[in-house]
Amino acid sequence: MHEPLFEYIEAKSELKLTDEERLLIKSKFQPKRLRKRQYFLQEGDVSKYVAFIVKGSARMFSVDDKGHEHIIRFGLESWWLNDAESFISLTPSRYNIEMLEDSELLIISVADAYELRDKSRLFDLTIKAMDKQASMATQRRIHAAISMTGEERYDELVNTYPQFLQRFPQNMIASYLGLSPETLSRIRKNLMSK
């Protein structure tokens, strides 16, 4: 069950885990199964855990006054789930995290995550690598959101995350891109004829 996490850590840190370190990490990460449509985090709750996705997928989204959902980000195998804002400041979350497929997670509490970063150099390096990658990805996304048309943003998504198209329904892709489902449908129709 923990094997994919170990592989992830060794890949990110570019180092090999000792048996001792494996045991330590295993002791802090609890397996958790969530079925499709179950929530990992609900709006108003405080995000006390981070999850590593072993298998499955999820979306983090907010709901506005009009009841429209906006997808902040998706999660797939080897990605992490949590609301940075709530997790860090320990305030109630404005977001929901819902599983989109039957999933297997490995969860760790805030306190244990800090402790583990202190005790395991590899784990610490892994989180640093993840932070860097995340900051790159969010910088790109902000750039796309403020400077591109819907069609350009869809184009970039097709190139950057082609898996999304296989795994997620089109109306969720639209929400992720900040478009209405109808608009994305029309954009795709348009691209067909080119």
Place this chain on the structure above:
Amino acid sequence: MHEPLFEYIEAKSELKLTDEERLLIKSKFQPKRLRKRQYFLQEGDVSKYVAFIVKGSARMFSVDDKGHEHIIRFGLESWWLNDAESFISLTPSRYNIEMLEDSELLIISVADAYELRDKSRLFDLTIKAMDKQASMATQRRIHAAISMTGEERYDELVNTYPQFLQRFPQNMIASYLGLSPETLSRIRKNLMSK
């Protein structure tokens, strides 16, 4: 010259620097002065340095095919400057970083930054705290960009970063919000009459 950086590190890490650590940090960060309109990073260059802003301000922006500029983020005192994407992957940057006021920076190379994180626990804690804060801020910004109208985004900026209105011209605020200068002008006019 390095005093503001020391204060920043002690505030973020919630610990006190030793004299030894101060010397080490001082030896890695070079002072650099840039005047208004000078560039810290130009599109096409690789971002090899990170800068801590002691005094002054800057903007990071891209230029699209039509020659329009899009501001990804601003920098002010105690903020950091670099292009995450270029810095991390050592690829030529798609962005420019230009000083908006005569500024004093403390710059550190990629290699030295890694080394310093290894050698100074306080510096490492500081960067971790900064990463967390940055991930919170970018999550908020993405949420705003994909789910809010121009007026709502301006409103949020007024509440979150009121300093921006004092320090930066309105057309740059518009660019940061992903709006044309004309649209922001009209939004402000609208808000006046409420």
Place this chain on the structure above:
DNA sequence: CGATTTTTTGAATCATATCAACGTACGTGG
């Protein structure tokens, strides 16, 4: 298979961009 969800299409409407013109503020060299 029927029921529900997702996608598509059309028409009307809204938000924002674009282009052009004008007024104002600003800083820079003479």
Place this chain on the structure above:
DNA sequence: CCACGTACGTTGATATGATTCAAAAAATCG
């Protein structure tokens, strides 16, 4: 210190991209 040039902000008219609402078609699920 003034005058000029450049940058900035506002306003109006028009164009465009995207949303909304409604309905039908297609896909998916139990």
